[in-house]
Amino acid sequence: MPPRRLTNADLAAQLAAQGVETSDEWIVERTGIRARHFVEAGVYSSDLALEACKSALSAAGLQAQDIDLIIVATSTPDMVFPSTACILQNKLGANGCAAFDVQAVCSGFVYALTVADAMIRTGGASKALVVGAEVFSRLLDFTDRTTCVLFGDGAGAVVLEASETPGILASDLHADGKHVGILCVPGHVSNGHILGDPLLKMDGQAVFKLAVGVLEDAARATLAKAGKTEADIDWLIPHQANIRIMQSTAKKLKLPMDKVVVTVDQHGNTSAASIPLALDSAVRAGRVKPGQNLMLEGVGGGFTWGAVLLTL
Numbered sequence: 001m002p003p004r005r006l007t008n009a010d011l012a013a014q015l016a017a018q019g020v021e022t023s024d025e026w027i028v029e030r031t032g033i034r035a036r037h038f039v040e041a042g043v044y045s046s047d048l049a050l051e052a053c054k055s056a057l058s059a060a061g062l063q064a065q066d067i068d069l070i071i072v073a074t075s076t077p078d079m080v081f082p083s084t085a086c087i088l089q090n091k092l093g094a095n096g097c098a099a100f101d102v103q104a105v106c107s108g109f110v111y112a113l114t115v116a117d118a119m120i121r122t123g124g125a126s127k128a129l130v131v132g133a134e135v136f137s138r139l140l141d142f143t144d145r146t147t148c149v150l151f152g153d154g155a156g157a158v159v160l161e162a163s164e165t166p167g168i169l170a171s172d173l174h175a176d177g178k179h180v181g182i183l184c185v186p187g188h189v190s191n192g193h194i195l196g197d198p199l200l201k202m203d204g205q206a207v208f209k210l211a212v213g214v215l216e217d218a219a220r221a222t223l224a225k226a227g228k229t230e231a232d233i234d235w236l237i238p239h240q241a242n243i244r245i246m247q248s249t250a251k252k253l254k255l256p257m258d259k260v261v262v263t264v265d266q267h268g269n270t271s272a273a274s275i276p277l278a279l280d281s282a283v284r285a286g287r288v289k290p291g292q293n294l295m296l297e298g299v300g301g302g303f304t305w306g307a308v309l310l311t312l
């Protein structure tokens with residue numbers, strides 16, 4: 001995460017100066033968020049991704065040159081094109097390997113993991129960096145208190161490697177484009193101008209209702225594909241958007257909250273970066289251990305959703 005950290009109280013004070021009223025109490029009660037990190041001017045998704053990738057490579061005992069595939073899940077690319085993955089590849093010094101972005105908003109990381117797994121299984125890659133990186137602070141309307149308190153910036157990365165022992169057991173991805181309007185940034189670049197509103201719009205209650213239903217369905221479908229049951233899940237690592245969505249999903253899957261990795265309090269909703277940030281924090285804290293079964297779940301704009309069941 002970038003170094004600049006704003007607690008709810010810091011953000012409330014900043015918003016109050018613009019005549020927008022919110023409070024730590026409201027944010028914590030409705031979302032579970034206590035703080036978020038925002039980048040400084042001139043810092044982009046590829047910069048956050050670079051730090052996450054260096055850390056992941058070091059944990060895997062690999063060099064950038066060992067990597068033959070980079071997939072970046074992001075909705076906040078550095079540029080319209082080329083992809084953030086290409087910009088990251090150059091910063092890493094992994095030049096020559098395949099590199100592309102995946103755009104599935106907050107489900108981006110589970111989409112990217114599934115694509116990387118498929119490429120490894122079919123021999124298209126042997127060592128992949130899968131990254132979620134976002135600077136959502138640039139898309140926020142700081143006059144809209146219903147959205148600007150929810151999001152933050154960050155990046156997380158994992159290395160996947162070909163192996164005879166499967167790590168990813170099953171995955172399940174979906175999208176339903178009829179819900180485009182409930183969570184979107186409708187603006188676009190056209191003839192040298194931005195057309196439409198380039199700031200995030202969300203119908204929070206519609207998102208909430210959809211998210212809770214599809215997360216349960218995706219987890220159950222993934223378990224069925226892997227021939228497993230809820231009892232086989234050691235840790236649920238859901239997209240970190242809102243504690244109430246996570247509690248609801250855990251309840252539907254009959255999992256106690258002490259089997260759910262929760263880091264939303266520390267960084268808010270970082271979209272495609274939230275699952276790898278939560279995974280990283282749980283692994284480094286020694287809570288999530290090799291050999292355990294993890295259910296990762298994402299849901300977000302599109303509407304997109306999906307789950308990945310893996311053995312670490």
Ligand code: ACO
Pocket residue numbers: 021022023026027030031106145146147149150183202203204205207208211239241242269271299300301
């Ligand atoms: N501070 C203080 N008051 C606020 C704020 C705020 N930041 N935002 C809204 N309010 C007020 C509203 O104006 C409203 O006041 P009123 O009753 O006087 O009209 C009141 O709080 C309740 O507003 P609701 O929108 O009904 O609040 P709700 O309980 O639905 O919570 C929230 C809103 C947190 C956005 C909720 O709908 C939610 O969590 N939705 C899920 C959305 C989400 O997590 N999106 C993340 C992106 S999508 C994804 O990642 C899956």
